[in-house]
Every structure is written in C-alpha cells, then in structure tokens.
Amino acid sequence: MKTVVVKCGGSVLKELSDSFFNSMKSLIEDGYQIVFVHGGGPEINAMLEKMDVESEFKNGLRVTSREVLEAAELVLSGSMNRKLVRMLEQKGIPAIGVQSSDQGILRADFISQEELGFVGDVTAVNKNVLELFLQAGLLPVMTPIAKGPDGTVLNVNADHAAGAAAYALAADHLLMVTDVPGVLKDGKLIPSLTAAETNELIDSGVISGGMIPKVKTALKALQSCEHVHIVSGKKPFYEGGKWYGTLFNKEETI
Numbered sequence: 001m002k003t004v005v006v007k008c009g010g011s012v013l014k015e016l017s018d019s020f021f022n023s024m025k026s027l028i029e030d031g032y033q034i035v036f037v038h039g040g041g042p043e044i045n046a047m048l049e050k051m052d053v054e055s056e057f058k059n060g061l062r063v064t065s066r067e068v069l070e071a072a073e074l075v076l077s078g079s080m081n082r083k084l085v086r087m088l089e090q091k092g093i094p095a096i097g098v099q100s101s102d103q104g105i106l107r108a109d110f111i112s113q114e115e116l117g118f119v120g121d122v123t124a125v126n127k128n129v130l131e132l133f134l135q136a137g138l139l140p141v142m143t144p145i146a147k148g149p150d151g152t153v154l155n156v157n158a159d160h161a162a163g164a165a166a167y168a169l170a171a172d173h174l175l176m177v178t179d180v181p182g183v184l185k186d187g188k189l190i191p192s193l194t195a196a197e198t199n200e201l202i203d204s205g206v207i208s209g210g211m212i213p214k215v216k217t218a219l220k221a222l223q224s225c226e227h228v229h230i231v232s233g234k235k236p237f238y239e240g241g242k243w244y245g246t247l248f249n250k251e252e253t254i
C-alpha cells in the first residue's frame with residue numbers, strides 16, 4: 001500500500017477547508033494510507049504570551065527552555081492533537097491521537113542544548129506502533145514531541161518530525177500542509193524546485209522563518225521519498241490524481 005505522511009501546520013489547523021478534507025478522502029479512495037504529524041506554532045506563541053514569556057526562533061526553530069517545553073507539550077498534546085483528531089473524525093476519517101514520546105514512537109537527541117535548549121532531532125522512529133494503527137484502519141495523528149535521552153522529552157520541529165516519519169515508513173509522498181499555497185517568490189507560487197534552486201532561495205532570503213525547516217526537510221526527504229510537496233490547507237491539494245502546490249524534484253528538469 002502507498003503511504004502519505006501529511007504534516008499539518010499549526011499555522012493552518014483552524015483554517016483547514018472542506019476541500020482539504022475532500023482531497024484527503026480522494027487519497028484514501030485512491031488506495032493511500034495516511035499518517036499525520038501536526039505543529040502548533042501560533043497556539044504555542046499565544047500560550048507563551050499569556051505566560052509573559054517571549055517566543056524566540058533561530059533559523060525557524062523555537063528556542064525551548066524547560067518552561068517553553070512544558071507550554072509546547074500542553075498545547076500540542078492537549079489542544080492541537082485533540083482538535084485535529086476530532087476534525088478528521090467529524091469528516092468521517094477514523095483517526096487516533098498518538099503521543100510520539102510514548103514507546104519511543106519518536107526518539108530524539110539534542111541539536112544543541114546550548115543554543116536551542118530542549119529541541120531535538122529525530123534519531124529513531126518506532127514504526128511498528130504506527131503500522132498497528134494503520135492495519136486497524138486508523139489514521140495516526142502524531143505530536144512532534146519526542147523521547148529524549150535520560151528521561152527527557154524534546155520539542156521537535158514538526159516538519160523535521162514528519163520527514164523522519166516519512167523516512168521510517170518508506171512513504172511515497174511527504175506532504176507539508178501550511179497557510180500559504182507553497183513556496184512563494186514575489187507573491188507568486190513556485191510550482192517546482194530542485195535542491196540547487198531551493199538553496200539559492202534560502203541564501204537570497206526569499207525563503208525565511210518557518211519555511212526554512214520545511215524546505216530543508218523536503219530536500220532531505222527526497223533521498224527516500226519519491227514525491228515531496230508543500231501545499232495549502234485552505235484549498236484542495238489533490239484532485240483526480242493531480243497534486244497542487246510546490247513539488248520538489250530530485251533532478252534538474254530539462
């Protein structure tokens with residue numbers, strides 16, 4: 001069975017359209033099995049604001065103190081995960097919430113404790129648990145919180161978490177759903193990108209902030225994944241076998 005890992009941005013979770021869920025249903029009808037990983041950026045920011053803690057990012061990654069980690073886990077596991085599972089169920093897609101630090105579904109190690117605090121990069125994925133859910137006809141919805149070393153948990157950028165899940169599951173597609181139609185330049189959608197073109201756009205500053213971990217994940221995922229796309233959650237992303245958004249290509253197109 002073909003597998004699609006869908007990373008759903010916290011940026012768009014509240015704005016997911018009916019047409020987005022119709023595209024999801026088309027994928028299921030066309031024989032794809034689906035695993036979700038979600039983020040929670042704006043809601044974590046809002047929670048930190050309430051706590052009077054400033055949000056700080058380095059290259060699109062959230063600097064995570066112990067206090068920020070607790071807030072992030074609360075928002076991701078307690079609010080965003082619940083919302084997404086319920087939305088899928090309301091649309092008739094049987095789903096189940098997965099706390100990724102349980103059973104080391106995601107394991108991670110510090111990227112740089114000095115620079116970023118409790119932020120991890122995924123080192124292993126327990127895909128057996130995910131496959132059990134898939135075999136039971138349930139769509140797993142994963143939080144981007146991983147089991148770290150020595151009993152810690154680590155905050156993982158959800159794009160990175162989705163890339164790691166796609167690799168472990170040998171997914172055919174990695175789909176990153178966000179609040180913009182794809183990678184934009186001068187406000188216009190770039191329909192396809194190679195690694196060289198993407199790196200140029202990072203260097204020139206056209207790609208910035210939260211788009212940086214997304215495109216870096218896309219390029220890394222191309223090593224194992226046939227198709228990598230960034231799409232909008234506000235519109236359909238898949239209709240009649242056709243995909244929208246920005247598609248990442250392994251090779252230069254001639």
Ligand SMILES: Nc1ncnc2c1ncn2[C@@H]1O[C@H](COP(=O)(O)OP(=O)(O)OP(=O)(O)O)[C@@H](O)[C@H]1O
Nearest residue numbers: 009010011039040041178183184206207208210211
């Ligand atoms: N060249 C670009 N094209 C499109 N978006 C860009 C570009 N450069 C920077 N961005 C920003 O990247 C944002 C998407 O990343 P962001 O991390 O904010 O959302 P997300 O990953 O979907 O959500 P979350 O981080 O909550 O999971 C866009 O809303 C846009 O502001």
Ligand SMILES: [Mg+2]
Nearest residue numbers: 009039041210
């Ligand atoms: Mg992001």
